[in-house]
Amino acid sequence: MMTNSSPMVKITNVHKVFAGKLHVLCGIDLEVQKGETVVILGASGSGKSTLLRCINFLEEPTAGTIEVDGTAINAGEDDKLRENHILEIRKKTGMCFQSFNLFPHMTALENIIEGPITVLGQKKKQAVLYAEELLDWVGLTEKRDEHPSRLSGGQQQRVAIARSLAMKPKVMLFDEPTSALDPELVGEVVEVMERLAKEGMTIIAVTHELHFARDVADRVLIMDEGVWVEEGTPEKIFNNPDKERTRQFLAHIL
Amino acid sequence: MKAKTMHPGAGGIPPEAQAVLNQIETGKSKYKRNMAIAFAVLIVFMITTLIVLGLDFKFMVKWLPFILAGSGYTFLVAFLAITLACILAVVGALGRLSTNPIFNSIATSYVSLIRGTPLLVQVYMWYLALPQIGKALEAYGIPGIQRLFTLPAVPAGILALGVCYGAYMTETVRAGIQSIKIGQTEAAKALGMTKTQTMKRIIFPQALRVIIPPVSNEFIAMIKDSSLVSLMGVWELSYRAIKVGRRHFQSLEMLIMVAFIYWIMCMVLQFVQEKIEKHMARGDRRTS
Numbered sequence: 001m002m003t004n005s006s007p008m009v010k011i012t013n014v015h016k017v018f019a020g021k022l023h024v025l026c027g028i029d030l031e032v033q034k035g036e037t038v039v040i041l042g043a044s045g046s047g048k049s050t051l052l053r054c055i056n057f058l059e060e061p062t063a064g065t066i067e068v069d070g071t072a073i074n075a076g077e078d079d080k081l082r083e084n085h086i087l088e089i090r091k092k093t094g095m096c097f098q099s100f101n102l103f104p105h106m107t108a109l110e111n112i113i114e115g116p117i118t119v120l121g122q123k124k125k126q127a128v129l130y131a132e133e134l135l136d137w138v139g140l141t142e143k144r145d146e147h148p149s150r151l152s153g154g155q156q157q158r159v160a161i162a163r164s165l166a167m168k169p170k171v172m173l174f175d176e177p178t179s180a181l182d183p184e185l186v187g188e189v190v191e192v193m194e195r196l197a198k199e200g201m202t203i204i205a206v207t208h209e210l211h212f213a214r215d216v217a218d219r220v221l222i223m224d225e226g227v228w229v230e231e232g233t234p235e236k237i238f239n240n241p242d243k244e245r246t247r248q249f250l251a252h253i254l
Numbered sequence: 255m256k257a258k259t260m261h262p263g264a265g266g267i268p269p270e271a272q273a274v275l276n277q278i279e280t281g282k283s284k285y286k287r288n289m290a291i292a293f294a295v296l297i298v299f300m301i302t303t304l305i306v307l308g309l310d311f312k313f314m315v316k317w318l319p320f321i322l323a324g325s326g327y328t329f330l331v332a333f334l335a336i337t338l339a340c341i342l343a344v345v346g347a348l349g350r351l352s353t354n355p356i357f358n359s360i361a362t363s364y365v366s367l368i369r370g371t372p373l374l375v376q377v378y379m380w381y382l383a384l385p386q387i388g389k390a391l392e393a394y395g396i397p398g399i400q401r402l403f404t405l406p407a408v409p410a411g412i413l414a415l416g417v418c419y420g421a422y423m424t425e426t427v428r429a430g431i432q433s434i435k436i437g438q439t440e441a442a443k444a445l446g447m448t449k450t451q452t453m454k455r456i457i458f459p460q461a462l463r464v465i466i467p468p469v470s471n472e473f474i475a476m477i478k479d480s481s482l483v484s485l486m487g488v489w490e491l492s493y494r495a496i497k498v499g500r501r502h503f504q505s506l507e508m509l510i511m512v513a514f515i516y517w518i519m520c521m522v523l524q525f526v527q528e529k530i531e532k533h534m535a536r537g538d539r540r541t542s
Contacts (some may be wrong), residue, residue, distance in 0.1 A: 058440055091446040101441035105459050115445040118455055160441075167445060 006070070007031040008202045009055065009171055014064030014075070016226075024050045026226040028064070032171070039213040039234075042223035043249060048206045051223070052173050055204070056093045057086045058098075068092050069170045079206050080158040091119065094164025098176040100156040102148040108135065108159045109144045115167045127166070134162040138192050154185030158192055174195065174205035208253065214238055222246050307506070314507045317498050321512060325519070327490035331408065331480040335415035336473050342420025347427035348453075360426065368421035373482065376418055381410040381486050411483030420471055427470070430465035431457055463534045470527035474520045491515060 009032040016025040024047045032038050040048045053059040055066055061075040068089045073082065102111050112131040116122040125236040135141050140156040148156050157177055164172060174193065178186045190212050197203055197216045207213065213220050213234055222229040222245070230243045240249055267275070280479055349361025368376070388403025405413070434457050442452040484493030499508030 056444055059445060087446050087448065090444060093444070095441075095444040097437060097441065097444075099437050101435075101437035103438065103441070103460075105463070114455065115447075118451050119446045163445070193351055 005034070007032045008036075008069055010065075010067040010072075011051070011055070012067075014051070014054055014061045016047070016054060016059060017062045024226050025054070025061070027218075028226070028228065030221070032202060032204060034170075034202055035200045036218050037197040037201075037216055038205070038219050038221065039217040040204065040206045040215065040221050040223055041208075041249070041253075042229075046223045047174050047226040048223045052095075052175050052204060052206050055171075055173060056090050056095055057119065058095075059247070091167060091171055092170045094161075094167060094169035094171070095173040096157065096160050096164060096175065096177045098179050100153070100160045100165040100180070102147070102156055102163070104148050104161055107145045107147055108140065108151070110163075111148070111159055112163045112166045115163065120167065123185065131162070131166055134165055135159075137165075137195075138162045139188075146235075152185060153181045154188045157181065157189045161189075161192055161196070171202045171204065174203065176206055176208065178207060178209055210238075210246060210254065222249060304510070309507050309510070310504060313502070313504055314511050317508065320498065321491060321494050321508070322515065323517065324489055324491040324494040327408070327479065327483070327488055328480050328519075331411050331415065331483055331488075331490065332473070332477045334412045335419065335480070336476050337420035338412065338416030339423050339472070339476075342417065343423035343427045346420060346424030347431060350424060350428045351431060363423045365424050368418055371477065373414070373418050374485075377411065377414040377482050377485060380405060380414045381407065384410075407483060407486035407488045409484060411480070411488065413487065415476060415479060415482070419476055423469060423472055426465050426468045429460070430461035431465050434460050437533070466531055466534055467527070469532075470523065474523050477519055477523065478516055 008163065009030070011028055011030040014025055015023070017023050019177070020118060028047075028051055030038075031049075040051070044049045046230060050059055054061045057066070057073070063075050065072055065074050066089070067073075069092050071085055071088050071092070073085050073089065102108075103114065106114065109123045109128065109131055112134060113122075113124065113127040116127040116130070132141070132144070133147075135144055138161060140158055140162075143151060143155060143159070148159070151159065154196055155223075161172075161177075177193070178189050181189065186209065190209055193203070193212060193218050205212070215234075216232050219231060220234050221231040222237065222243075230237065230241055230246045232241075236242075237246065238250065241250065279511070295440065346361045346364060349357045352358045352361070354540055385400060385404040388400035391403075392398075392400045438460065439452055442456045447455070481492035484490055484496070487493070495508040495512035496505070499505035
């Protein structure tokens with residue numbers, strides 16, 4: 001999977017300080033290659049969600065550089081093109097949230113075509129065609145005209161994934177996509193994520209789904225108090241980790 | 255001990271549960287019946303009072319068309335003023351939420367000033383004091399400004415009501431926008447939407463649903479406050495009623511009649527509000 005070409009996502013020495021004192025990320029580096037699936041594990045409050053949100057600038061990094069598919073932004077750098085660069089990175093990255101965040105005033109289909117029409121300026125007809133394809137892909141064709149309040153959590157998250165994919169992103173970010181779901185609904189979302197990984201999408205996922213980490217991830221990273229503790233293949237991390245902290249963490253969640 | 259199991263959805267409702275259901279049903283219909291009786295008694299009481307007072311119904315019927323002719327002004331003033339108020343409210347709310355210090359301070363002082371002064375004073379300000387401002391400005395060498403600032407009664411009334419209600423509604427709209435969860439903004443941002451797109455496509459349509467009830471409330475209040483333009487001699491509903499009542503020394507009849515006309519107008523508006531709310535609630539689990 002590793003290639004020598006430039007990485008799809010490159011995070012260099014990223015710091016995030018909240019409210020002037022809470023140091024959440026302490027100099028994080030990360031390179032993710034095209035087509036790679038990376039899972040970030042860590043205790044709650046370790047900074048993994050914040051890192052994910054820094055990649056598409058839902059959080060502004062306090063220091064460091066974020067680069068997605070050739071578009072690089074330095075924290076603190078304040079030039080006129082910065083806003084445009086942020087929008088560019090956001091168009092290249094799809095994000096799925098723990099709480100789905102579907103637009104409740106729109107049907108499933110309308111949720112999916114909103115980005116392509118409003119942001120990419122596509123014609124409605126074209127957007128609808130692709131949206132229907134995506135709905136079929138996540139197995140929700142029959143829910144096309146339902147509002148989110150009529151969908152189960154798992155169905156909402158699958159629509160949310162389709163909504164992100166409609167933008168034809170280069171990278172997908174998953175921020176604990178199954179944490180708000182009833183246990184019986186987790187499987188359908190994980191299954192969609194797995195298929196996405198198999199089709200070659202570059203994925204960075206923060207998740208507690210160890211099954212996904214073990215079977216689908218190319219690489220697993222453990223974060224603690226804003227620094228990397230350890231990284232490696234799933235086999236190594238789960239069966240034979242080097243660090244004591246990793247062992248403790250895994251013992252805690254397994 | 256073996257638990258008694260049933261197929262899901264099979265077996266019907268056991269008699270004791272049916273009894274409870276029936277009891278709830280009779281309770282509901284009893285409540286409806288008592289409510290109807292209470293309303294009927296109230297209406298009879300009101301009508302009897304009016305008859306006992308010895309109202310001159312013939313006089314009322316005779317003047318009804320004349321009074322009703324004033325409702326045109328009432329509606330004109332109220333509709334134009336509420337339109338102005340809505341525009342001001344949206345701009346004001348965006349100002350109140352803006353991080354731009356100039357925009358924000360203007361919006362904040364607008365709300366503070368207008369909410370802090372009586373509507374009556376504001377009405378006179380637009381009608382009587384504005385020409386004086388025009389005169390002063392003209393003295394400083396802006397030609398024609400006095401004539402521009404001397405407003406006829408109806409436009410002055412529309413401006414006064416619109417600007418005043420706009421200030422109150424600014425706060426309503428701001429609260430509506432702020433009531434939309436941050437996750438909605440984040441999802442829109444993550445799709446690559448600009449701030450304007452996010453506001454227009456995602457936040458505002460949802461906020462609208464929240465602010466429809468309070469805005470209808472304002473509109474109903476506005477219908478009645480439009481009677482303030484009678485202060486400037488506009489022949490709208492209440493002005494006509496008061497004039498006629500005074501001239502014939504039958505103010506009671508005229509005031510009761512005009513009160514009823516306002517009441518009916520507001521009931522119609524309330525009905526429209528309920529329809530709009532139902533329409534806006536599509537996709538909302540609480541009502542479906």
